[in-house]
Amino acid sequence: MGYFEGALFGTSIQDVDILRLPAAFSPTTSIGDRAMNHVFTPPEASSLAVADSDLRFPVRRVYCVGRNYAAHTREMGHDPDREDPFFFQKNPDSLLPGGSILPYPPASKDLHFEIELVCALGQGGAKIPTDRALDHIWGYAVGIDMTRRDLQGEAKKLGRPWEAGKSFDHAAPCSRVHPVTRTGHPTKGRIWLEVNGKIRQDGDLGELIWPVAGIIERLSSLFTLAAGDLIFTGTPAGVGAVERGDVMVGGVEGIDEIRIEVG
Numbered sequence: 001m002g003y004f005e006g007a008l009f010g011t012s013i014q015d016v017d018i019l020r021l022p023a024a025f026s027p028t029t030s031i032g033d034r035a036m037n038h039v040f041t042p043p044e045a046s047s048l049a050v051a052d053s054d055l056r057f058p059v060r061r062v063y064c065v066g067r068n069y070a071a072h073t074r075e076m077g078h079d080p081d082r083e084d085p086f087f088f089q090k091n092p093d094s095l096l097p098g099g100s101i102l103p104y105p106p107a108s109k110d111l112h113f114e115i116e117l118v119c120a121l122g123q124g125g126a127k128i129p130t131d132r133a134l135d136h137i138w139g140y141a142v143g144i145d146m147t148r149r150d151l152q153g154e155a156k157k158l159g160r161p162w163e164a165g166k167s168f169d170h171a172a173p174c175s176r177v178h179p180v181t182r183t184g185h186p187t188k189g190r191i192w193l194e195v196n197g198k199i200r201q202d203g204d205l206g207e208l209i210w211p212v213a214g215i216i217e218r219l220s221s222l223f224t225l226a227a228g229d230l231i232f233t234g235t236p237a238g239v240g241a242v243e244r245g246d247v248m249v250g251g252v253e254g255i256d257e258i259r260i261e262v263g
């Protein structure tokens with residue numbers, strides 16, 4: 001199937017309207033520019049706000065690390081001593097800015113929060129050595145790796161991909177990006193999340209099994225990384241479910257906080 005047929009197949013103009021990103025993800029070019037030479041107006045590129053700036057951080061890919069805190073690895077039924085880091089992706093258009101309402105996703109009755117430190121790359125590369133990895137980071141943010149735990153559990157049991165559990169619409173709430181010139185490279189500090197004012201996750205970045213530099217070294221041995229890639233670095237213990245009307249507030253000491261209401 002050629003590109004033209006592929007672009008038309010399965011994608012109606014109506015679908016594209018539904019998939020339009022929220023107003024917070026503002027386009028950098030006019031609709032007229034973007035529509036040229038395409039069979040329909042291409043979707044807007046995803047981006048995140050940059051703290052204390054009118055500039056935005058353009059997002060290319062969203063990588064996530066699985067099971068990167070020992071206590072969380074144990075609560076999910078695995079042995080933290082035996083595992084190399086492993087990765088999955090979320091779709092860039094599933095990013096949701098802090099302060100938003102997250103619509104309860106379809107097909108699940110077990111929507112879980114996972115508070116995570118997010119690193120935002122300003123440079124890419126392949127096979128990046130650990131001792132040069134931190135030079136590739138533009139800044140840090142705070143994200144929540146929202147998970148349809150029931151669908152993820154079913155996928156694990158059947159040996160299927162985690163896609164439906166991890167990559168649904170609005171699955172990646174994320175704060176503003178803070179430049180590393182302000183934050184430095186955090187190696188310890190509280191990472192926490194509360195639901196309706198009650199603390200649910202309370203860990204420390206010092207507990208990361210694979211620190212950020214090691215994550216970048218491993219990830220870049222599998223994929224060529226590029227400026228604009230985000231990495232959700234894993235969650236501490238205490239993950240759990242939220243219901244409609246719940247308010248999640250989480251943060252990473254020295255970085256930022258994020259507030260998301262489940263709608």
Ligand code: MN
Nearest residue numbers: 114145234235
């Ligand atoms: Mn996670």
